[in-house]
Amino acid sequence: MGQTLAEKIISMHTQKPVTQGELCIAKVDVTAVQDGTGPLTVSEFKKLGKKPANPSRMILFIDHACPSPRKELSNSHNVLREFAKETGAILSEGGKGVCHQRLVEDFVNPGEILVGADSHTCTSGALGAFATGMGSTDIAVASALGKTWLKVPSSFKIVINGDLREGVYAKDLMLHLIGLIGADGATYKALEFCGSTVEKMTMADRFTLSNMAVEAGAKAGIFATDEKTKEFLREHGREDKFKNIDFDDDATYERVIKIDASKVVPVVSCPHTVDNVKPASELSNVKVNQVYIGTCTNGRIEDLRVAAKILKGKKVNSDTRLIVAPASVNILKQALKEGLIDIFVESGASILPPGCGPCVGVHAGILGDGEVCLATQNRNFKGRMGNTEGFIYLSSPATAACSAISGFITDPSLKGVTK
């Protein structure tokens, strides 16, 4: 019987093949925590009295609050550092980058199962892995035993065909999809992406889509592997880890959603839910106090290139602040080499170290009362950026860059600036 991507990958980790709806125990290849969730994982792990099943594939990331803004968080960071030293687990130090970007750069491979104590763990699904977010205790147990309990999800097939218009990007596609199905439209499901648009997409675009699967409630956001996956792995020294992973033509999908990419326009998620999606062109009277370009959603070199092309030779509006944070130190190095950081600085941007930055509302870019932030991140809940009196809009890097210049939410396709 034909298998979905989720069924196929999970079945590679169970004693016998499994189908959607089945409860199973699956072997786990990689586990991950970040500095917000990791300390609780460490304390629960210690209660089990075990060693990590596979220490070289248990990674502790310092990314949400680094460099640390207060002593409690500094102490939490030290909990992770000490645990890594004691057990041989891997520490990804503050400044190296956001966990999801680092995971795809260095740690996760096609056909693997990754469980992480962060909801955007689904990002790695773009590599043809089954990657899902869980809580700290689940990751403690998965790290100790090398396995977890899973209910095999049923899947939605998201078929995207057609060419994206000028000024329209993967982020717009994903916000459009979430607006269509709702913040709980795919709860417990795996989203499986395919179609001609997907085939042409860069890995960066695919990561953007997988990253936001959880914003529709999904358990995973998975892509089949292809030459692009192989090339990405080659660039990161892991070509030998490539596997052909694809869904079967006779697999059973709970729902098939078809999107004509050529009809999608630049869109923005409005306060205070991700599915509150409107065309950017309808929001041109929204004044923006802060623009943030970065994060696991859109902090890759490809995203920074798009933003830099728009910002080159221009200045950020005098009433607007622009913050840029590359998603990893590799991206920062590349951006420096390409002169992108110069462009951002010349335009008036502040450059933050690789990490989550303002997204989580812990430090570095908290909003003032009544302020509006347009961000390339994946979440805009009330209070998300540290102030319940703030308003967060989400967009693509192109929309964000145009808006930084004008000081208002600006549709990049109307300006012709992305050519």
Next chain:
Amino acid sequence: MNLKGKSWKFPDNISTDHIAPGRLFHLRSNLPEFAKHVLEDADPEFAKNVQKGDFVVAGSNFGLGSSREHAPQIIKLSGVGAVIAKSFARIFYRNAINIGLLLLEADTDKINSGDELEIDVRGGIIKNLTQDTTISFKPLPEVMIKLQNDGGLVEHIKKHGDFDLV
């Protein structure tokens, strides 16, 4: 097992940012202190006034967003006996099972803030004593019953040495 307490009504889409705000990230290492701020960004009066055994009653998609396990933890620490909602977000649901916070799925539209509820957990019935009405809740999944009986995921693993769920 019967639970009895007062309802605190919340709307749809209460996120883990509402429950355990990011600006209080530094309190994650001090859960009893963090619990003093639970649900603050949805209802600033809740944390100071909630009584042991009260119920959080919500619309759909309760607990959406971040995987922070601290969210169900501080709800539990505040003394809440159960969360009743029309639906739950996936990661929040799984975390609650793991730490022993009772979640019940039911049509909460007609429950108002302040209603006294009595819950027959085994029988699957919620009695609204204030309005003199009854609603039923969806049966608890086997996995939840097993883990809750063992006192949570860590206790389950310590007791059985491995998963004993399938």
